[in-house]
Amino acid sequence: MTGDRRPGRPRSEATRRAILAAAIDELTERGYAQLSVEGIAARAGAGKQTIYRWWPSKADVVLDAMLDEAASLIAVPDEGSLAADLAGFLVDTFRQRGQRPVLVGLMAEALLDPVFAVQFRDRFLFGRRDALRTVLARAADRGEIAADVDPEMLLDIVFGVLWYRLLLDHAPLDEEAGRQLATLVVRAAR
Amino acid sequence: MTGDRRPGRPRSEATRRAILAAAIDELTERGYAQLSVEGIAARAGAGKQTIYRWWPSKADVVLDAMLDEAASLIAVPDEGSLAADLAGFLVDTFRQRGQRPVLVGLMAEALLDPVFAVQFRDRFLFGRRDALRTVLARAADRGEIAADVDPEMLLDIVFGVLWYRLLLDHAPLDEEAGRQLATLVVRAAR
Amino acid sequence: MTGDRRPGRPRSEATRRAILAAAIDELTERGYAQLSVEGIAARAGAGKQTIYRWWPSKADVVLDAMLDEAASLIAVPDEGSLAADLAGFLVDTFRQRGQRPVLVGLMAEALLDPVFAVQFRDRFLFGRRDALRTVLARAADRGEIAADVDPEMLLDIVFGVLWYRLLLDHAPLDEEAGRQLATLVVRAAR
Amino acid sequence: MTGDRRPGRPRSEATRRAILAAAIDELTERGYAQLSVEGIAARAGAGKQTIYRWWPSKADVVLDAMLDEAASLIAVPDEGSLAADLAGFLVDTFRQRGQRPVLVGLMAEALLDPVFAVQFRDRFLFGRRDALRTVLARAADRGEIAADVDPEMLLDIVFGVLWYRLLLDHAPLDEEAGRQLATLVVRAAR
DNA sequence: GTTTAAGCGAGACGGTACGTCTCGTCTTGAA
DNA sequence: TTCAAGACGAGACGTACCGTCTCGCTTAAAC
Incomplete structure (x- = not known):
């Protein structure tokens, strides 16, 4: 009964994980105050829009990363x-x-x-x-x-x-x- | 022995107070997250440099304002x-x-x-x-x-x-x- | 006996016309500078890829629309x-x-x-x-x-x-x- | 007789020239379509805001550069x-x-x-x-x-x-x- | 009374990051 | 094989502030 597939390309799980990992890495290397969406995207090899599409702010990314871990x-x-x-x-x-x-x-x-x-x-x-x-x-x-x-x-x-x-x-x-x-x-x- | 006056124009007490007051006003009106040195200076009718000359960061301004009150x-x-x-x-x-x-x-x-x-x-x-x-x-x-x-x-x-x-x-x-x-x-x- | 039918789904003439019409509409409503492939596709109810499959750029779409008219x-x-x-x-x-x-x-x-x-x-x-x-x-x-x-x-x-x-x-x-x-x-x- | 000095730091003539020169250079090297405010600023060693402060668009920069030359x-x-x-x-x-x-x-x-x-x-x-x-x-x-x-x-x-x-x-x-x-x-x- | 030494307002400067936009490509399931 | 849908990497857009740097002008003590 899980047939509720949405149309279009599905969200990339690999990218999601890369972003969360990049967030944690940036955070431990440079600290929270120096954390930037731009930096996370660059390290994850992702576009900024991909982050903004799924998380409203960098803090939500970090929170997700924490909960994931x-x-x-x-x-x-x-x-x-x-x-x-x-x-x-x-x-x-x-x-x-x-x-x-x-x-x-x-x-x-x-x-x-x-x-x-x-x-x-x-x-x-x-x-x-x-x-x-x-x-x-x-x-x-x-x-x-x-x-x-x-x-x-x-x-x-x-x-x-x-x-x-x-x-x-x-x-x-x-x-x-x-x-x-x-x-x-x-x-x-x- | 308080005669150790430094040369040059002395610090303006009026400006100091205007800056602290502007900081409190901006803070209560727009919240801490929206607080900016630029905004405080503009509201106080002061130059940015005048703030940076006496306080290292906007937080120090606010702290001073708190303690003053x-x-x-x-x-x-x-x-x-x-x-x-x-x-x-x-x-x-x-x-x-x-x-x-x-x-x-x-x-x-x-x-x-x-x-x-x-x-x-x-x-x-x-x-x-x-x-x-x-x-x-x-x-x-x-x-x-x-x-x-x-x-x-x-x-x-x-x-x-x-x-x-x-x-x-x-x-x-x-x-x-x-x-x-x-x-x-x-x-x-x- | 023009049996040079290619395999697969044939190109949709309705979609082609919808795209050209949408291009003209967008253009007259918002001007050429504001024209975007994204906007044309959305208005035509078409996918972006369908446009890119048949025209190399938005200008070619508009040119085709012009010549068609x-x-x-x-x-x-x-x-x-x-x-x-x-x-x-x-x-x-x-x-x-x-x-x-x-x-x-x-x-x-x-x-x-x-x-x-x-x-x-x-x-x-x-x-x-x-x-x-x-x-x-x-x-x-x-x-x-x-x-x-x-x-x-x-x-x-x-x-x-x-x-x-x-x-x-x-x-x-x-x-x-x-x-x-x-x-x-x-x-x-x- | 021309004492109408405005207050504040005066506009930097050196920066103005650097920006116009960078615009011309970028243009001849990469073409108008590839021209970006970001690129001009980077090549001129200037901040983007400095460009936007004085010119409304990259085209105005190029026009000024032309007229200057x-x-x-x-x-x-x-x-x-x-x-x-x-x-x-x-x-x-x-x-x-x-x-x-x-x-x-x-x-x-x-x-x-x-x-x-x-x-x-x-x-x-x-x-x-x-x-x-x-x-x-x-x-x-x-x-x-x-x-x-x-x-x-x-x-x-x-x-x-x-x-x-x-x-x-x-x-x-x-x-x-x-x-x-x-x-x-x-x-x-x- | 001049000189000297800050302080002051204004605002330009080189930067960084923001959040948005559009590009052209890729990846699904359905037709 | 095409199509609608929509996620993706990329990167420019124009904005907001940062903290620094000139300017001309006060302001007061030192000379």
């Missing part, structure tokens, strides 16, 4: 206690190296472009958030979260600290920090 | 308990209306320009952070913070949630949120 | 005297209204594209030229043209003035002008 | 007879070598862009036309032109043949052609 990295730990699950989630998240420039660049773009901000939030940020919300829901079932505590605020604490350190780069985002934050959140939840 | 707003509450002080600080902070676009723009710039990031952090962010650190120090003296709790992590929780909500705009930054966060932080600190 | 308009007057024949030819030629934009556009293309220039000259310009050459030959037989006069130069005078006024649009191309020019050419020929 | 080439011969003056004018005009591509390109542009057409006609074509009109006026004073002959039509004959041969390139534009045309025009004028 890290498709299934959002693991939902389930080790029986909030403390263990949280520590696992944070340590796991912090372990991803080299992503800081990309994440920071995407956030900058989201701050400057409200249209992209929606994409960024819904397709990227809320994916991770949903994973952690599941963890909290299980903890609530186990009675580890007091009734008067809004789980959304707990989520904001976890991701707030994470992004705050990521953006400001004033304090480490390592396993030790992960464990420390997990401990505090468990206490705050009661 | 909100010079003395960082109050350090002292009401005898961490809960009261925290709630006071947060409610006071959240009360500032209309600042979101400016703050978001400055953060975006800081993420894209490492040189400006230092300015932003040291002259703006750390000012607020120091105020809250004082509050926490007093609470520690009163024994409201457990010995194994790193106050810096508590600071990151408070400012993390604050900035996370400010940047994502997915949840309110109102008095209720301030009280809720204060309660959780007090519990986390023990 | 004005197939048999080149009358060769024969009234017994050079003066009468010339006046007849010119008045007849000048009577064609609304052709200026098309002719001017074709000439512009010919000036920019040497390959098309050959088509334009041989298939269009020289057709008219041959007609007038016949008139002159008859006049020469009647002794109306001096032996030392090169008929080709007389042709260039007639078509030169015609095109010069057509292109520059600085003086009228009407019946009065036709008669005036005819008189001068007759005198020049002796 | 051939500033004073329009000689008005005066040898005592229409035949001699005309022959002189034509032979002189035809002698200019290598100008054909430039002239043809400018004419093509004029045909496609009505705004430029006015510039081309008034600043270039009518200059030459005025020169020849002077010649004809003197001939009329000497009685070499019949009263019923419109001198403007004689002008159109001369320039018509000239441009017709220039554009079509089907017959030579040499001294012999010049003399031949002069003879015919003299006879036509009576």
Whole structure:
């Protein structure tokens, strides 16, 4: 029942991949601020129009590239206690190296472009958030979260600290920090 | 011994103020993404060179304009308990209306320009952070913070949630949120 | 038994006509400078490739459209005297209204594209030229043209003035002008 | 007495010359159809905006370059007879070598862009036309032109043949052609 | 009172990248 | 084999700003 073929030449999967790869390469080599649609197209051996045909801005290209790469990295730990699950989630998240420039660049773009901000939030940020919300829901079932505590605020604490350190780069985002934050959140939840 | 007047025409205070005012006006009218040195200069009736002579980038102009306006707003509450002080600080902070676009723009710039990031952090962010650190120090003296709790992590929780909500705009930054966060932080600190 | 049928789908006459009609329509509506193969194809409901398969450039399409329309308009007057024949030819030629934009556009293309220039000259310009050459030959037989006069130069005078006024649009191309020019050419020929 | 200095940095004469020279060079090397503002700017070592600041289109650049070069080439011969003056004018005009591509390109542009057409006609074509009109006026004073002959039509004959041969390139534009045309025009004028 | 040394407005300059446009080619499935 | 549809690489278009560079003119202290 997949006969909904559109007429005309179909989109080139090879070109799509070349563009996403070029975006990542340019980004890691020259940084987000120096990223340009022109540069991505040139490196990908593609025309600029081919990029504009499928993505509204360079940020959307980068976001797609990110999601393409890290498709299934959002693991939902389930080790029986909030403390263990949280520590696992944070340590796991912090372990991803080299992503800081990309994440920071995407956030900058989201701050400057409200249209992209929606994409960024819904397709990227809320994916991770949903994973952690599941963890909290299980903890609530186990009675580890007091009734008067809004789980959304707990989520904001976890991701707030994470992004705050990521953006400001004033304090480490390592396993030790992960464990420390997990401990505090468990206490705050009661 | 302030007689070390330099030769030549002195800097025009009127122009300085006109530029800062024009920056704020342009920003509120057209948003940070649409802000340009050219536009600020035109609105201020100033030459571009006059801006570049005194500020390295448009972000520095905006930062100066911010600091000029909100010079003395960082109050350090002292009401005898961490809960009261925290709630006071947060409610006071959240009360500032209309600042979101400016703050978001400055953060975006800081993420894209490492040189400006230092300015932003040291002259703006750390000012607020120091105020809250004082509050926490007093609470520690009163024994409201457990010995194994790193106050810096508590600071990151408070400012993390604050900035996370400010940047994502997915949840309110109102008095209720301030009280809720204060309660959780007090519990986390023990 | 003209069995020289080629295999495959035969060329669509309907499409051919639709393309020529679309070219004329686009041209009169938006002018030659705004003419594009893309636009012609879209208006004709044809694919771009169908145009490129049969015509090397948009100018060739327009030239074909012109020749298709004005197939048999080149009358060769024969009234017994050079003066009468010339006046007849010119008045007849000048009577064609609304052709200026098309002719001017074709000439512009010919000036920019040497390959098309050959088509334009041989298939269009020289057709008219041959007609007038016949008139002159008859006049020469009647002794109306001096032996030392090169008929080709007389042709260039007639078509030169015609095109010069057509292109520059600085003086009228009407019946009065036709008669005036005819008189001068007759005198020049002796 | 000419103290009407405008404020701001004055226009760079060196850059102006570099752009005009680059235009001529590009044109002779690659032809009018391949001429691009981008190419002129690159060869001149100038920014594109600098070109667009002073000329509305590439054709205006080329026209300026032409006029700059051939500033004073329009000689008005005066040898005592229409035949001699005309022959002189034509032979002189035809002698200019290598100008054909430039002239043809400018004419093509004029045909496609009505705004430029006015510039081309008034600043270039009518200059030459005025020169020849002077010649004809003197001939009329000497009685070499019949009263019923419109001198403007004689002008159109001369320039018509000239441009017709220039554009079509089907017959030579040499001294012999010049003399031949002069003879015919003299006879036509009576 | 002149000289010297900036600061100032204006605006031209060489650049970079933008997002759009059209070119001529290529690649589908249907006719 | 042609056709409509439409994606593709290429590259010029004209615009917006960037940060720098002259200009002539103030403005004030130093001489």
